[in-house]
Amino acid sequence: MPRIIVAYVRAVESLNYRIGRATMYLIFVMIAVLMWSSISKVAFLPAHWTLETAQFLMVAYYILGGPYSIQMGTNVRMDLIYGGWSARRKAMVDAFMVFFLLFYLAVLLYGAIGSTAYSLGYWGTEPFAFFRDLAMAFLSGGPEAAGEVIGRLERSSTAWRPYMWPIKVVMVIGIFLMLLQATAEFFKDLARMRGLEIGRGARAEVIRAPGKDPAKDSDRSTA
Amino acid sequence: MSHEAIAVIMFSAMMLLLMTGQRVFAAIGAVAAAGAVFLYGTGGVDIPFSAAMKLMKWYPLLTLPMFIFMGYVLSESRIADDLYRMFHVWMGPVPGGLAIGTIGLMVLISAMNGLSVAGMAIGATIALPELLRRGYDKLMVTGVIQAGSSLGILVPPSVVLVLYAMIARQPVGQLWLAGVLPGLMMAALFIIYIGIRCRLQPHLGPVLPAEERDVPLAEKLRLLRAGILPLAIFGAMMVPFINGWTSLVESSAIGAMTAFLAAVLKGRMTREVFETSVRNTLGVTCMFMWIILAALGFGAVFDGLGAVKAIENLFVGQWGLDPWTILILMQLSFLLMGTFLDDTAMLVIVAPLYVPLVHQLGFDLIWYGVLYTITTQIAYMTPPFGYNLFLMRAMAPPEISLGDIYRSIFPFVGVMVMALALVMIFPEIALWLPEYVYNK
Amino acid sequence: QSTIRWRMQTYAGPALAEHVIKPHIEMFNKIAGDRMQIELFFADQLVPTGELFRAMQRGTIDAVQSDDDSMASPTEVTVFGGYFPFALRYSLDVPVLFNQYGLKEIWEEEYAKVGVKHISAGSWDPCHFATKEPINSLADLQGKRIFTFPTAGRFLSRFGVVPVTLPWEDVEVALQTGELDGIAWSGITEDYTVGWADVTNYFLTNNISGAWIGHFFANMERWNELPDDLKTLFQVCADASHYYRQWWYWGGEAALRVNGDKLKLTTIPAEEWAQVEAEAKKFWDEIAAESEVKARVVAKIREYNEVMEKAGPPYRYS
Numbered sequence: 001m002p003r004i005i006v007a008y009v010r011a012v013e014s015l016n017y018r019i020g021r022a023t024m025y026l027i028f029v030m031i032a033v034l035m036w037s038s039i040s041k042v043a044f045l046p047a048h049w050t051l052e053t054a055q056f057l058m059v060a061y062y063i064l065g066g067p068y069s070i071q072m073g074t075n076v077r078m079d080l081i082y083g084g085w086s087a088r089r090k091a092m093v094d095a096f097m098v099f100f101l102l103f104y105l106a107v108l109l110y111g112a113i114g115s116t117a118y119s120l121g122y123w124g125t126e127p128f129a130f131f132r133d134l135a136m137a138f139l140s141g142g143p144e145a146a147g148e149v150i151g152r153l154e155r156s157s158t159a160w161r162p163y164m165w166p167i168k169v170v171m172v173i174g175i176f177l178m179l180l181q182a183t184a185e186f187f188k189d190l191a192r193m194r195g196l197e198i199g200r201g202a203r204a205e206v207i208r209a210p211g212k213d214p215a216k217d218s219d220r221s222t223a
Numbered sequence: 224m225s226h227e228a229i230a231v232i233m234f235s236a237m238m239l240l241l242m243t244g245q246r247v248f249a250a251i252g253a254v255a256a257a258g259a260v261f262l263y264g265t266g267g268v269d270i271p272f273s274a275a276m277k278l279m280k281w282y283p284l285l286t287l288p289m290f291i292f293m294g295y296v297l298s299e300s301r302i303a304d305d306l307y308r309m310f311h312v313w314m315g316p317v318p319g320g321l322a323i324g325t326i327g328l329m330v331l332i333s334a335m336n337g338l339s340v341a342g343m344a345i346g347a348t349i350a351l352p353e354l355l356r357r358g359y360d361k362l363m364v365t366g367v368i369q370a371g372s373s374l375g376i377l378v379p380p381s382v383v384l385v386l387y388a389m390i391a392r393q394p395v396g397q398l399w400l401a402g403v404l405p406g407l408m409m410a411a412l413f414i415i416y417i418g419i420r421c422r423l424q425p426h427l428g429p430v431l432p433a434e435e436r437d438v439p440l441a442e443k444l445r446l447l448r449a450g451i452l453p454l455a456i457f458g459a460m461m462v463p464f465i466n467g468w469t470s471l472v473e474s475s476a477i478g479a480m481t482a483f484l485a486a487v488l489k490g491r492m493t494r495e496v497f498e499t500s501v502r503n504t505l506g507v508t509c510m511f512m513w514i515i516l517a518a519l520g521f522g523a524v525f526d527g528l529g530a531v532k533a534i535e536n537l538f539v540g541q542w543g544l545d546p547w548t549i550l551i552l553m554q555l556s557f558l559l560m561g562t563f564l565d566d567t568a569m570l571v572i573v574a575p576l577y578v579p580l581v582h583q584l585g586f587d588l589i590w591y592g593v594l595y596t597i598t599t600q601i602a603y604m605t606p607p608f609g610y611n612l613f614l615m616r617a618m619a620p621p622e623i624s625l626g627d628i629y630r631s632i633f634p635f636v637g638v639m640v641m642a643l644a645l646v647m648i649f650p651e652i653a654l655w656l657p658e659y660v661y662n663k
Numbered sequence: 664q665s666t667i668r669w670r671m672q673t674y675a676g677p678a679l680a681e682h683v684i685k686p687h688i689e690m691f692n693k694i695a696g697d698r699m700q701i702e703l704f705f706a707d708q709l710v711p712t713g714e715l716f717r718a719m720q721r722g723t724i725d726a727v728q729s730d731d732d733s734m735a736s737p738t739e740v741t742v743f744g745g746y747f748p749f750a751l752r753y754s755l756d757v758p759v760l761f762n763q764y765g766l767k768e769i770w771e772e773e774y775a776k777v778g779v780k781h782i783s784a785g786s787w788d789p790c791h792f793a794t795k796e797p798i799n800s801l802a803d804l805q806g807k808r809i810f811t812f813p814t815a816g817r818f819l820s821r822f823g824v825v826p827v828t829l830p831w832e833d834v835e836v837a838l839q840t841g842e843l844d845g846i847a848w849s850g851i852t853e854d855y856t857v858g859w860a861d862v863t864n865y866f867l868t869n870n871i872s873g874a875w876i877g878h879f880f881a882n883m884e885r886w887n888e889l890p891d892d893l894k895t896l897f898q899v900c901a902d903a904s905h906y907y908r909q910w911w912y913w914g915g916e917a918a919l920r921v922n923g924d925k926l927k928l929t930t931i932p933a934e935e936w937a938q939v940e941a942e943a944k945k946f947w948d949e950i951a952a953e954s955e956v957k958a959r960v961v962a963k964i965r966e967y968n969e970v971m972e973k974a975g976p977p978y979r980y981s
């Protein structure tokens with residue numbers, strides 16, 4: 001494989017690994033928030049920020065943790081036919097089918113970007129132009145000029161009324177990272193088709209015999 | 224394009240993608256995205272993401288990471304070992320007693336976690352090797368563990384019933400209570416089956432040798448204390464919840480916290496256990512959430528394109544079937560779909576199609592939730608394809624072949640079908656407890 | 664010529680929609696026949712209610728029935744959507760304010776600015792508390808987690824209420840799981856219709872508003888594409904649905920208070936409740952200070968209420 005691709009895959013996977021490792025501890029933050037919610041309810045006035053905060057944490061948890069979960073291979077596959085294939089054949093089919101995943105993630109990302117633009121007060125149909133203007137304004141005139149571009153900020157329609165843009169920005173970042181991970185999967189599959197294993201955890205360009213790929217030969221196969 | 228054609232195309236495209244072994248969420252999401260972009264019309268492209276906003280508001284799903292975490296803490300820290308010893312010593316002298324004890328173990332584990340995977344993991348790692356070593360028949364043993372672990376989602380807490388509650392808009396508390404008696408009844412039926420079978424064919428489940436049976440009474444009583452832990456965890460979670468002191472999601476956090484503290488206090492929360500539990504909780508939660516996200520998008524596109532109406536029209540209008548026939552057909556279709564669809568995906572995609580229809584036909588949606596749960600459990604255990612089967616295969620020692628696993632479940636599936644029929648004929652089995660508790 | 668197809672989503676769930684919108688969409692479809700068909704979707708069915716406005720703006724949904732507040736409309740008038748406290752005493756106040764006092768023009772203008780057609784406004788039910796524990800005084804409101812509209816919630820938090828916002832469809836569940844202590848969302852008709860009366864025990868006869876304002880909206884482009892007669896037909900059906908709700912709620916509120924057996928009535932004495940009414944006037948001032956448009960709306964509400972008070976019975980008894 002070209003060095004640049006090997007380096008790209010490693011870079012993407014290390015980034016997602018680090019983010020995923022940090023994200024997994026959010027479970028304790030969620031537990032803490034919900035425990036506080038129970039305690040405050042019994043002891044004094046129930047806090048009205050807890051449920052929504054827990055919701056935001058949950059979104060960050062599963063969106064930012066998504067790429068790491070792909071690395072761990074926890075996503076279920078229906079391996080009725082797939083399980084019987086050789087590693088090389090799996091890699092071939094996967095390398096093609098990953099485009100469906102990329103398509104889905106691209107549509108999600110497009111929606112997320114539009115929704116984030118809306119949360120910053122942009123109601124038009126060209127969110128990308130809005131973000132370009134926002135960036136230009138920020139670069140030329142600093143935060144104040146950027147503030148001019150930003151319109152009415154969307155708030156959650158609850159009594160707590162938190163702003164929506166922070167969580168939407170997190171979602172944009174998470175879906176984008178997922179997209180990067182999917183491209184890394186594509187290159188990993190291309191490499192596997194040649195009997196190579198690349199990416200985080202694989203020693204660079206280690207040659208493996210086809211069909212001896214522990215990561216892919218899940219023992220859940222039906223063959 | 225007609226609504227029927229859209230329904231057929233979207234479903235078959237999804238099946239095709241699933242068949243090629245793609246990640247379930249990717250297959251569902253891709254079909255949803257394609258439908259949204261190419262078929263829906265103006266503004267369709269926003270739907271897959273707006274599903275994420277919908278998912279954010281489904282606050283009961285906060286219980287998902289909590290229950291998953293609980294399950295991992297329980298199985299990884301092996302705090303269930305003592306429980307197993309308790310059943311072992313008490314039930315050992317009976318023919319098939321260890322198998323019966325394993326069902327009892329599964330009931331207690333079910334009361335502490337919301338999925339069936341934890342039960343399967345604990346059963347396969349603790350009970351399975353022990354039972355094989357004592358000369359139990361391997362078909363009996365694998366069957367018991369698979370059947371027993373299916374109690375996990377019927378006995379509260381249950382993540383499947385939380386998801387069902389979200390979709391059917393029914394109260395979780397009632398659904399959970401509705402699962403209790405059918406769950407216990409099913410456990411009792413399993414026990415009766417094992418008892419009879421092992422009395423007729425003692426070699427399937429030999430009694431413990433005399434020297435092992437000879438445990439002093441004081442020791443036997445001491446072991447009973449192991450049963451306190453699951454009851455304490457169950458109580459810490461369920462008592463405040465049923466009384467309305469804490470909400471569902473808060474209670475699940477209390478459960479996760481209690482399980483974690485129990486492991487710490489028992490000195491079992493090693494660095495390794497901690498790492499595995501925290502990491503796997505993220506992995507499994509992500510798997511579920513991404514599937515639900517994709518499936519919600521799929522559902523909205525499917526609905527927006529009129530495909531839901533097409534299915535309703537087919538069952539009620541064109542075929543003109545009577546309510547019970549429709550209900551039984553639905554259950555059969557679940558068994559069929561269980562062969563290629565992951566259970567979460569099946570719930571999020573198929574339940575929204577069926578639930579309004581079930582309601583319209585005049586059936587009780589709490590009762591249907593229990594039927595649904597039992598049916599999907601059967602679907603995941605029936606060959607040739609089922610997630611429980613694969614899971615068992617992954618966890619079982621090499622001397623147990625896939626063929627053994629297939630053959631082992633038949634009698635238990637028979638028992639489950641019987642339980643299903645009983646709940647269908649006598650809805651009170653499910654409905655009595657929630658009515659008793661909530662109608663003050 | 665092919666049939667025009669619209670997707671419409673209401674903020675109401677299936678049980679309520681059976682009364683408040685479904686008959687009139689069916690009426691529309693029957694008359695329009697092959698020329699136009701509207702497919703009706705219920706709360707959160709295609710998009711979550713909080714995203715309704717944006718979905719309509721983008722054309723994902725062609726038409727919407729909702730109040731401004733629930734669908735998170737980004738306009739200046741949002742705050743008046745769901746139960747602006749003590750602005751309205753009777754359901755007839757709504758059409759009068761919109762058609763005789765000029766609110767309609769303000770709404771049309773504000774929505775046109777954001778690419779949405781405001782079609783018409785009509786009144787719904789008054790806003791009462793239904794709770795698990797009885798409320799006999801203002802002190803009983805302290806610490807109660809109540810499902811209510813955002814604006815009403817902001818106001819009620821001054822009396823110790825903890826406002827909770829959930830998807831509408833989850834309220835019944837939340838009342839049973841303890842997430843909520845009660846609701847301040849509707850009148851007694853709706854409590855019985857959607858099943859909330861089964862999961863609460865008490866109904867407070869004092870209300871914080873005598874009517875809710877609900878609207879029909881459409882995506883501006885879709886609306887402009889319609890031939891004039893279909894626009895008129897839509898407006899007529901919307902008016903018919905307003906009329907249906909007018910008598911359905913008015914009759915239902917009285918009958919269920921008297922004949923309903925699921926909720927016990929409680930009342931906060933009028934003198935004590937007057938504190939809430941006085942606080943509402945302060946709240947009006949605060950809202951009016953927020954923007955010029957809000958000030959215009961508050962001025963019209965104030966003017967109208969003064970006229971009603973001077974007119975005396977049957978317009979006002981106190």
Ligand code: NA
Nearest residue numbers: 333375378380
């Ligand atoms: Na359980």
Ligand code: NA
Nearest residue numbers: 602605608609
């Ligand atoms: Na199956």
